[in-house]
Amino acid sequence: MQALAARVRRKAMHGAGRAMALAGILPGPRFRCPVCGFIGSFPTTYGANAPRRYCRCPKCGAAERHRLQRLVIERIRDRLPAGARGLQFAPDPMTPVLCGLCADFITADIMPRQGSIVLDMTRMELPDDAFDLVYASHVLEHIPADRAAIAQVHRILKPGGIAILPVPIVAPKTVEYPPGVTDGDGHVRAPGLDYYDRYRERFAEVELVTSAEVDQATQPWIYEDRTIFPNATATCRPAMPGERHLDAVPICRK
Ligand SMILES: [Zn+2]
Numbered sequence: 348m349q350a351l352a353a354r355v356r357r358k359a360m361h362g363a364g365r366a367m368a369l370a371g372i373l374p375g376p377r378f379r380c381p382v383c384g385f386i387g388s389f390p391t392t393y394g395a396n397a398p399r400r401y402c403r404c405p406k407c408g409a410a411e412r413h414r415l416q417r418l419v420i421e422r423i424r425d426r427l428p429a430g431a432r433g434l435q436f437a438p439d440p441m442t443p444v445l446c447g448l449c450a451d452f453i454t455a456d457i458m459p460r461q462g463s464i465v466l467d468m469t470r471m472e473l474p475d476d477a478f479d480l481v482y483a484s485h486v487l488e489h490i491p492a493d494r495a496a497i498a499q500v501h502r503i504l505k506p507g508g509i510a511i512l513p514v515p516i517v518a519p520k521t522v523e524y525p526p527g528v529t530d531g532d533g534h535v536r537a538p539g540l541d542y543y544d545r546y547r548e549r550f551a552e553v554e555l556v557t558s559a560e561v562d563q564a565t566q567p568w569i570y571e572d573r574t575i576f577p578n579a580t581a582t583c584r585p586a587m588p589g590e591r592h593l594d595a596v597p598i599c600r601k
Contacts, residue, residue: 357393361403364390368405376401378566381417382440383407389566395531395580400570411558412594413440415567416484416513419556419596420444423509427479434503436468436483445482468496473503481510488514488534491526494545501549501601510599512546514538516592517573518585530581537584543597550599557595569594 367373373388378401380386385406392402392410403410409417420441433449435442437456446452455466466473468483469492481500487493500510518537529535536542546553558567573587 360393361390365403365405373405376566379562379564380404380407380409381414381562381565382409382444397572397575401566401568402570407440409440411567411569412484412513412515412596414565415556415558415561415594416441416511416596417444418561418565418567419511419598420448422556423480423511423598424448426509431479432477433480433482434473434478435481436466436486438463439484441482441484445480449480469499470495471499471503475502476505476508477503479505479508481508481512483510483512485513485515487512488536488538491535493536494548497545497549504601506601508601510546510550510601511596512599513594513596514542516540516542516595517587519587522583522585524583528583530584532581534584540593540595543595546597546599550601552600554598554600555595556598558593567594568592 364373368388368390371387373390375388377387378389383404383406385404389401389403390405392399427448430450431448433445433452435445435454438454438460442454454463456463457465457467459465468486468490481504487496490496500512504510516538518539520539521542522537524535543553543555561567569592570590572590573592576584576586
């Protein structure tokens, strides 16, 4: 009951901030959303963990990671061939953008969802060398056998194909949780930047695009207190110092 009340309170606080941001009366710095073009303040989001300042675009709801990914997608546009075939795991706000990039585009999920095929990322019944683009945002941190999934993504990509597989960077160095342990977000590990070395084991080239090197007006950083970890719901998640955290999106080429 207390948890429900807290959730309702968080939603109300976010709703009020969103309404003020849309009305142009929310104090604070102004940003530009690269997903929908909104210009103005971004309200604080009150999630299950610590509040995230300047998190979501009040107009389209794009979070920090979506804005950074939107900028990365612009960088790969010219690298895809005409008639590109694309596959996205776990449809999200990037889906319409990715669909626009590919002549042939399908979405997939481990759970049945409208418009998606059901696919286990670690055992895909798809042919080799079939796709020009595979996209899976914030998926691999949920999968214990992540290296099997990375191998499968590599297998179904055409030579020269691109995989975009960002995970949340929430630790100074990657922490694998013990078997059966997850945190409050259902993650089986807390990835650090070193996590992307696992892609380097498989792919010919891995280029990282970070919050530090894109248009700062899009607010691509994560502002939240991570010194609250570990705690009762995330017993193995490490603390991270600082109030502003880097996000990073890898562009992998087969
Ligand atoms: Zn937006």
